[in-house]
Structure formats: structure tokens, C-alpha cells
Amino acid sequence: MSDLPDPELIETDVAIIGTGGAGLMCALHIAEHSPACDVTLVSKGIVGKSGCTRMVQGGFNAVLNPRDSIEDHFADTLAGGYWLNDQELAWTLVNDAPKVVNELETRVGCFFDRAPDGAIHQKAFAGQTFDRTVHRGDLTGLEIMGRLRDQMFRIGVRELEDVRALDLVIDDNGVAGLSALDIRSGQPILIAARVVVMATGGAATMYRLATPAREKTGDGIAMCYRAGLELRDMEMLQFHPTGLLVGESRLTGALLEEGLRGSGALLLNALGERFMTRYDPERMERSTRDVVSRGSYLEIVEGRGTPDGGVFIDISSVLSADEIRRRFPGMVDRTRRLGQDLSLGPVEVSPVAHFQMGGVVIDVDCHTSLPGLLVAGEDSGGVHGANRLGGNGVAESTVFGARAGDTAARLVTERARGRPSPGAAQQSFARAFRPLGTDAGEHPMALTRELKDLMWQQAGVVRNRANLSAALDALDDLSARTARTRAPGPPEMNPTWQEALDLENQVVAARCLVASALVREESRGAHFRADFPDRDDRRWLRSIRIKADADGRPEIHTVPVDLSRLAPTGIEDHPANAVDTRMPDQTESPGHSGRADEGGSTT
Amino acid sequence: MAGGGKSRHARLRVRSVGPEPSASVGHAGHNAGPTETVTVLVRRSATSNEDRFVIRRQPRMKVLDLLVAIQRDHDPSLAFRYSCRVAMCGTCALRMDGTAGLACQTAVPDHLREVHLAPLAGLPVLRDLVVDVAPFFARWAAVTPYLVPHPGATAPARVRPDSPERQVIDPALDCITCGICYSACSVSEDGRDFLGPAALNRAMVLIADSRDASRSERLARIGNLDGVDRCHYIGGCTSCCPKDLDPFGAIRQLRRWRLTGIQGIPTP
Numbered sequence: 030m031s032d033l034p035d036p037e038l039i040e041t042d043v044a045i046i047g048t049g050g051a052g053l054m055c056a057l058h059i060a061e062h063s064p065a066c067d068v069t070l071v072s073k074g075i076v077g078k079s080g081c082t083r084m085v086q087g088g089f090n091a092v093l094n095p096r097d098s099i100e101d102h103f104a105d106t107l108a109g110g111y112w113l114n115d116q117e118l119a120w121t122l123v124n125d126a127p128k129v130v131n132e133l134e135t136r137v138g139c140f141f142d143r144a145p146d147g148a149i150h151q152k153a154f155a156g157q158t159f160d161r162t163v164h165r166g167d168l169t170g171l172e173i174m175g176r177l178r179d180q181m182f183r184i185g186v187r188e189l190e191d192v193r194a195l196d197l198v199i200d201d202n203g204v205a206g207l208s209a210l211d212i213r214s215g216q217p218i219l220i221a222a223r224v225v226v227m228a229t230g231g232a233a234t235m236y237r238l239a240t241p242a243r244e245k246t247g248d249g250i251a252m253c254y255r256a257g258l259e260l261r262d263m264e265m266l267q268f269h270p271t272g273l274l275v276g277e278s279r280l281t282g283a284l285l286e287e288g289l290r291g292s293g294a295l296l297l298n299a300l301g302e303r304f305m306t307r308y309d310p311e312r313m314e315r316s317t318r319d320v321v322s323r324g325s326y327l328e329i330v331e332g333r334g335t336p337d338g339g340v341f342i343d344i345s346s347v348l349s350a351d352e353i354r355r356r357f358p359g360m361v362d363r364t365r366r367l368g369q370d371l372s373l374g375p376v377e378v379s380p381v382a383h384f385q386m387g388g389v390v391i392d393v394d395c396h397t398s399l400p401g402l403l404v405a406g407e408d409s410g411g412v413h414g415a416n417r418l419g420g421n422g423v424a425e426s427t428v429f430g431a432r433a434g435d436t437a438a439r440l441v442t443e444r445a446r447g448r449p450s451p452g453a454a455q456q457s458f459a460r461a462f463r464p465l466g467t468d469a470g471e472h473p474m475a476l477t478r479e480l481k482d483l484m485w486q487q488a489g490v491v492r493n494r495a496n497l498s499a500a501l502d503a504l505d506d507l508s509a510r511t512a513r514t515r516a517p518g519p520p521e522m523n524p525t526w527q528e529a530l531d532l533e534n535q536v537v538a539a540r541c542l543v544a545s546a547l548v549r550e551e552s553r554g555a556h557f558r559a560d561f562p563d564r565d566d567r568r569w570l571r572s573i574r575i576k577a578d579a580d581g582r583p584e585i586h587t588v589p590v591d592l593s594r595l596a597p598t599g600i601e602d603h604p605a606n607a608v609d610t611r612m613p614d615q616t617e618s619p620g621h622s623g624r625a626d627e628g629g630s631t632t
Numbered sequence: 633m634a635g636g637g638k639s640r641h642a643r644l645r646v647r648s649v650g651p652e653p654s655a656s657v658g659h660a661g662h663n664a665g666p667t668e669t670v671t672v673l674v675r676r677s678a679t680s681n682e683d684r685f686v687i688r689r690q691p692r693m694k695v696l697d698l699l700v701a702i703q704r705d706h707d708p709s710l711a712f713r714y715s716c717r718v719a720m721c722g723t724c725a726l727r728m729d730g731t732a733g734l735a736c737q738t739a740v741p742d743h744l745r746e747v748h749l750a751p752l753a754g755l756p757v758l759r760d761l762v763v764d765v766a767p768f769f770a771r772w773a774a775v776t777p778y779l780v781p782h783p784g785a786t787a788p789a790r791v792r793p794d795s796p797e798r799q800v801i802d803p804a805l806d807c808i809t810c811g812i813c814y815s816a817c818s819v820s821e822d823g824r825d826f827l828g829p830a831a832l833n834r835a836m837v838l839i840a841d842s843r844d845a846s847r848s849e850r851l852a853r854i855g856n857l858d859g860v861d862r863c864h865y866i867g868g869c870t871s872c873c874p875k876d877l878d879p880f881g882a883i884r885q886l887r888r889w890r891l892t893g894i895q896g897i898p899t900p
């Protein structure tokens with residue numbers, strides 16, 4: 030790689046990778062604590078206009094009503110997560126969520142919908158014992174990200190737009206910075222920092238049918254994995270049951286919101302049967318995301334789906350057209366523009382990959398095992414366990430983004446700025462620039478399609494050992510081929526090149542997912558094994574951890590869940606305290622993780 | 633396409649005359665079922681010419697699908713932007729047959745034979761259909777787009793949903809900063825010093841918000857030379873907003889407030 034251009038060097042105090050809810054809250058909190066701190070936002074897409082926080086429709090869970098309680102939100106989150114959650118992280122989430130809503134309203138400038146009396150309105154969401162979801166119509170994420178983006182104009186941070194982070198750069202002192210690529214110019218950048226915050230939003234796009242924004246290709250997961258960090262619960266990938274099917278169109282996967290099922294919508298197979306009678310006769314369509322997704326999936330693979338591989342959601346036989354239009358204007362509009370009409374008849378849907386529960390192991394202050402590296406938002410694991418409740422995702426990204434900012438502001442005073450030698454990033458740049466120079470090799474876009482089909486068929490909603498093993502072999506093969514892709518054309522704004530880089534990271538995340546899924550021989554939450562269809566608390570109240578060994582091969586072990594805050598009934602003999610699940614620097618006893626204990630007083 | 637949705641998404645008009653795409657065999661005229669192919673002419677930055685692609689039609693196709701198909705099957709170097717594909721990020725905006733709109737929300741009508749695609753007007757082209765949105769956001773930033781809270785505000789304000797301020801703000805709130813109105817505004821496009829429709833709409837929202845402590849500064853700001861008086865009052869912005877906002881109405885509102893003061897909305 031002798032003809033590799035010399036990287037531009039940027040020196041900063043904190044480099045934040047990703048400008049979704051986690052990234053921008055982090056920047057904001059750093060500015061609150063230390064306005065002089067030099068902050069650099071690294072954003073693969075347009076700042077504040079890429080990622081999934083912007084796409085949040087439903088809302089944000091927070092305890093605001095005196096009749097609700099932090100304890101109830103906590104219990105709902107653990108029950109929803111099938112008890113796989115890191116309880117300290119979940120406890121922190123529910124405690125901080127009301128403070129963050131307050132901050133968003135009073136400092137950031139968001140305005141959420143009001144009840145007739147002028148107080149913040151909270152709506153019902155699946156899996157919760159109290160109506161605690163704060164929202165702005167069905168465009169909640171737009172309000173949050175729009176206003177956070179506005180705040181960036183106030184605090185004035187360095188914005189590297191259309192710049193993709195490639196790899197973490199490490200020295201003896203921990204993280205020293207990162208290597209990056211300016212997508213517009215095709216030039217390499219080396220960023221030296223005291224602290225790096227990873228907030229790239231996970232990897233849920235590696236399936237043929239998926240909801241997230243296109244930038245989210247597991248870059249953060251892959252960067253952390255390559256840097257030797259431990260990932261947890263990577264097998265836990267949530268499928269949302271009602272993504273729209275629009276044939277070959279890129280709009281396939283656009284969501285129909287959960288409120289439809291909450292309001293009595295029916296799910297029907299191609300024979301017109303209400304198939305949920307087979308999977309959850311009691312709760313029927315109102316059952317949880319994992320159960321409904323599985324039901325739909327089984328109908329489809331067993332030949333009772335539509336020719337395009339879907340099922341139908343029908344609210345038109347339950348509510349009048351006027352009522353549907355009044356209550357779900359956004360959803361009616363969305364289906365109409367796709368040539369259907371929710372208010373007049375059934376609409377074709379399918380389960381779609383939606384959210385990654387697993388991710389990098391962190392503590393309540395977003396520390397990782399690598400000094401100076403913080404991780405927040407969907408890139409981190411543990412908050413949601415085996416299944417995320419609707420409304421806890423944007424809460425997570427803003428709560429932990431804010432905490433990462435608090436921690437970073439503290440760390441910059443303690444840590445020297447890294448001095449990454451150009452040599453340290455040499456390997457990263459060489460790997461990134463490789464596809465550009467070659468004429469031979471496969472086209473990355475074709476390989477991406479192969480990956481997404483493979484994941485959908487072999488590692489999707491319903492899994493078994495044979496399929497997962499086959500998928501792992503196929504991923505080995507794909508991994509070798511992704512190292513031989515080609516990206517013809519110039520370095521400037523070269524979409525094929527960017528796709529090649531996306532693909533490499535997606536394959537890394539996919540291998541972690543499949544390897545973990547193979548180990549978990551039970552069914553829990555989003556992870557369903559047809560060969561082990563039951564939940565097995567005696568053996569599997571354990572989190573699966575995966576990291577790269579010295580040769581980059583996955584190394585797996587399991588860690589029992591610490592149930593000391595709350596335990597599910599009936600598993601008293603669980604080996605809860607055998608191994609500690611938390612970070613080395615705060616292992617003494619549960620429940621003293623700093624600010625998480627301050628309680629949830631609200632206004 | 634089934635119409636009737638309430639949003640004013642760009643509609644591509646089907647021309648009944650015009651060259652027949654060579655690959656479209658046996659499907660002429662309006663009543664003969666959808667055309668099999670669509671000819672897409674895309675403005676390219678390397679040559680400043682249009683490149684011509686003949687794309688096989690898929691059912692329920694959007695303009696975004698045309699672009700994806702070109703990139704996948706014909707020319708992988710074609711540069712265009714998109715992120716969310718559900719009208720929330722605002723990054724897929726471009727001009728289709730001259731009209732600015734969102735690629736992800738604009739349907740390819742059944743009988744469309746040909747469409748011209750070009751980047752948004754008034755913004756520097758980075759490559760092909762990708763523009764630099766910095767000038768748009770520079771104007772946005774110029775209106776102090778963030779809330780200036782009252783020092784004492786520590787709890788969410790009590791604001792009734794039927795209050796006069798919310799009647800003004802709510803329909804103007806969901807701007808996705810797509811720049812479509814900016815592209816459609818001849819005053820902005822000229823590169824003249826004008827805050828433009830989206831930024832002024834944002835200013836209007838903040839001026840009406842009783843939680844904001846900077847009302848009089850804001851009113852003064854939008855009265856500057858680059859402010860509301862630059863507007864030509866034709867309303868091109870409003871007629872193309874993909875979120876059904878009314879920036880032209882916001883500008884009229886601001887002018888009224890400047891002339892007569894703000895009535896009916898509680899002062900902060």
C-alpha cells in the first residue's frame with residue numbers, strides 16, 4: 030500500500046462516532062460540563078439526519094406520573110427482557126429516563142404532546158403496566174433529533190460530516206484515537222483523542238427485511254470486536270412483526286406501528302385464519318413482538334402466507350374507516366402511498382429485523398474494558414436483555430448518551446491525548462483502501478444481497494442447529510470473499526467502495542450473532558430455537574459473551590445473570606452470584622453504581 | 633397510484649406524448665397497462681450531462697427504487713443520498729422533472745415512460761445527485777434555531793393542546809430540513825442573502841413558543857434585510873413541502889406580527 034495518501038491529522042479531546050440520539054446527547058453533556066472541551070463529531074451520514082433515533086415513531090418510556098413507579102418500569106423492562114438484562118444498566122435507564130425527558134423539554138427545546146390539562150401526555154405501549162410512553166404524534170424521533178441538532182449550533186462542535194470511522198487506534202494508555210475516511214474526498218483521516226465515544230447504532234440491517242436507517246452496518250460492533258472488546262447477547266436481534274411488504278421496493282420494511290395491534294387489529298394468513306390462535310390464544314394479536322413475529326414467520330414458512338411471503342394485518346374490520354384515519358393518520362398515509370389503504374382493507378406485512386439488543390459490554394457510566402473508550406446507545410448490550418420494550422430504545426440512547434457525555438467530561442481532565450503513530454493505523458487504512466486499487470474480485474453489492482438472504486433464511490426468526498452451523502460456514506466463506514471485493518472508480522464519493530466497507534463490518538457482526546445463537550440451546554425472547562423451543566432458566570439465565578482471540582477467531586464464554594435487584598419467581602436455585610457480570614472497577618456489590626440510586630423523582 | 637393521502641408529495645406527471653423508450657415493447661398508450669420500463673435521465677456531475685438508463689419496472693416503485701436499480705444493475709458509481717426511506721431524514725431530496733421532492737416518497741406512475749432527475753437547486757453539488765446542505769443549514773443557524781429557555785424553567789411547561797400558541801405551532805413543527813422549499817424558492821436559489829422559507833418557519837415556531845425567552849430579538853432578526861421582506865410572496869415553498877407545512881404562511885404570520893404585534897399568544 031505504498032501509494033496510500035498520508036492521513037490528515039486532527040487533534041481533539043473527545044471524538045464521538047455517530048450522530049444519533051446517543052452521539053448528540055453526549056456532545057451536549059460534554060458542553061454543559063466543560064464548554065472549553067474540544068469535541069469532534071464523526072458522522073457517516075448528515076449530522077443528526079442519519080441513524081434510527083430520527084425514525085422513532087412511537088415514543089419514549091419514562092415514569093412521570095406519581096401513580097406510576099420506577100420499580101414498575103424496572104420490572105416491566107426485566108420481564109420484557111426475559112431476565113437477561115444487566116440489572117444495573119436497566120435500573121439506570123429507568124431512573125434517568127424522567128430526568129432526560131425533563132431536560133429535553135426544558136433545555137433542549139423539545140415539545141411532547143400534551144394531555145388536555147397541559148401536562149405531558151403518556152400513551153400505552155405493549156408490555157407495560159402503566160401508560161408511560163411520551164411522544165410527539167407519531168414522529169417523536171424527529172422532534173428529539175431536530176432539537177438536538179439545533180443545540181449543536183449553540184454549542185459549536187467540530188462536525189465531520191460524511192466521514193466514516195474505520196477503526197479504533199490503541200496505545201499503551203488505552204484508546205488513542207481512530208482512523209477514519211472522508212467519504213467525499215476519499216482521503217484518510219487520523220484523529221487523536223483523549224476519549225472516544227462509540228455510538229454508531231448497532232447492526233440490525235444485515236437481514237433482507239429490515240427497518241433501520243441504511244448507515245447502520247455494524248461498524249461500531251466490528252470496530253470494537255477488532256479491538257478485542259467483549260460483546261454480549263449478540264444472538265438477541267429483535268424482529269418487529271409488522272413491517273410493510275412492498276415487493277422489491279426499498280420501502281419494504283417500513284413499519285406499521287404497534288398501536289394498531291394494541292387497538293385490536295387482526296393478523297390473518299392467506300387462508301383468512303386468525304393464526305395467533307395457534308401461538309398465543311390468550312393475548313392473540315396483542316402478544317409481545319417476539320411471539321407475534323414468530324407466529325407470522327411460521328405461517329409464512331409453512332405455506333400459509335401470501336405469494337410474496339407475508340401475512341395480513343387488518344384493522345378495517347374492527348374500526349370504522351373514519352376512526353382509523355383519525356387515530357392513525359401517519360400509518361394510513363404511509364399505506365396509501367404504497368397503493369394500499371389501511372383504513373379500507375388488509376395490508377400485507379412481514380416480520381422485519383429491527384433492533385440489536387446485544388452489543389459491547391459497558392458499565393452504568395458507559396466505560397468499557399478499554400480505557401478511554403465509552404460506548405452508548407444501540408452499540409452497547411445489556412439494557413434490554415433478550416427483548417426490548419417499545420419506547421425503551423430512544424430512552425436508552427439519550428440516557429446513556431448523556432451519561433457518556435458526563436463521563437467523557439470527567440475523563441478528559443485525567444487522560445493525556447493519544448499520539449497515534451501513523452504506523453498504528455497503517456493496517457486499518459491498508460484494509461480500507463484495498464478494494465479501491467483492484468480490478469479483480471467480486472462486486473460488494475452482490476455480496477451484501479447474499480449476506481442478507483443468508484441471515485434471513487438461516488439465522489432469522491426461527492433458528493436451529495443445522496441452519497446456524499451452515500450459516501457459520503457460509504459466513505466464513507463470505508468473510509474470505511469480502512476481503513477480495515473490488516470497487517472500481519475514483520476515491521471521491523464512491524458508493525461501491527463504501528458498500529465494500531459496510532459489508533466487511535456487517536459480516537463481522539453477523540458472525541458474532543450466529544456463533545452466539547449456536548451456543549444458546551434454549552429459546553428466550555428474540556432468540557427462538559426450533560430444536561430447543563423452551564426457555565430454560567436453570568441452564569440459561571446466562572449471558573453469552575464473545576470476543577476475538579489473538580488470531581481474530583471468536584472466543585465464547587457465558588456469564589450468569591446477576592439477579593440481585595430482582596429475580597423472576599420460581600428460580601431461587603439460580604447460581605446468581607457465581608461470576609460477576611459487571612466491570613472490574615465496580616464489582617463489589619450491586620446497587621451502588623453512582624447516580625443510578627438517586628431515585629426517580631419527577632415533576 | 634392510489635391517491636388521496638393528505639401529503640403533497642411530488643407527483644410525477646405522465647406525459648402522453650414523447651419518445652417511446654426502446655426497450656418498452658408493446659406497451660404504448662394509457663390503457664395498455666403499465667409500461668415495462670422507465671427511462672431515467674440523470675444529471676451527472678462529472679460531465680454535466682444526463683446519462684440515460686432504461687430501468688425495468690417493479691410494482692409500486694418509488695423514484696428511490698429507480699436510483700437503487702441504476703446503481704445496482706447499470707452504474708455502481710451513481711451517487712445519491714438516502715437514509716430512512718420513510719420521509720423522516722429528508723436527505724433523499726432531489727428534482728424530478730424539475731420539481732423538488734423526496735425520492736423515497738414519490739411514486740413512479742404506471743404509465744410513466746421517462747423522468748429527468750437532477751440535484752436540488754441552490755446548493756453546491758458534491759457529486760451527481762448529492763448536494764452539500766451546509767448553505768441551507770447556515771441560514772437555519774442564523775435564526776438561532778434552538779430554544780432559549782427562561783432561566784427559571786425547571787419543569788415541563790403546562791401548555792394546553794388547544795391553546796392559541798399550539799394552534800400556530802403544531803402544524804408548523806415537523807420540518808425534516810429537507811431543503812426542498814429552499815430549492816424551490818427563486819429568491820434563495822439566486823444565492824441572494826435571504827434566510828429562506830425553512831429557517832423563517834423555524835423562527836415563527838420559536839416566536840410563538842411561550843417557553844422561549846428571546847421573542848423580541850427573534851422578531852427583530854427576521855426583520856433584517858435578509859428576512860421576511862425579501863420574500864416574493866408566491867408560495868412556491870408551501871406548494872412543494874413534503875410534510876405539508878406552510879412556510880409561506882409562516883412568513884405572512886411573521887410579517888403580521890411585525891406590523892401589529894403578537895396577539896392572542898401569551899407573552900413569555
Ligand SMILES: Cc1cc2nc3c(=O)[nH]c(=O)nc-3n(C[C@H](O)[C@H](O)[C@H](O)COP(=O)(O)OP(=O)(O)OC[C@H]3O[C@@H](n4cnc5c(N)ncnc54)[C@H](O)[C@@H]3O)c2cc1C
Pocket residue numbers: 046047048049050051052071072073074075077079080081082083084085086087088089090192193194195228229230231240241242244245246248249284383384405406407408419420421422423424425426
Ligand atoms: C423505524 C424505527 C422505529 C423505532 N421506534 C422506536 C420507538 O418508537 N421507541 C423507541 O424507544 N425506540 C425506537 N426505535 C429504536 C431506536 O431508534 C434506537 O434504539 C435508538 O434510536 C438508537 O440510537 P443510537 O444513538 O444508538 O443510534 P442511531 O440513532 O441509529 O445513530 C447512529 C449514528 O451512527 C452513525 N454511524 C454509523 N456508522 C458510522 C461510522 N462508521 N462512522 C461514523 N458514524 C457512523 C450514523 O450515521 C448515525 O448518525 C426505532 C427504530 C427504528 C429503526
Ligand code: SF4
Pocket residue numbers: 813816817818819820828829862863864865866867868869870879880883
Ligand atoms: S413564498 Fe417567499 S419563501 Fe416561499 S418560495 Fe416564494 S419567495 Fe421563497
Ligand code: SF4
Pocket residue numbers: 722806807808809810811812813814829830833872873874875876877879
Ligand atoms: S419546510 Fe417543508 S420543504 Fe422546507 S425544509 Fe422543512 S420539510 Fe422540507
Ligand code: FES
Pocket residue numbers: 714715716717718719720721722723724725734735736737
Ligand atoms: S430517505 Fe429519508 S426522507 Fe427519503
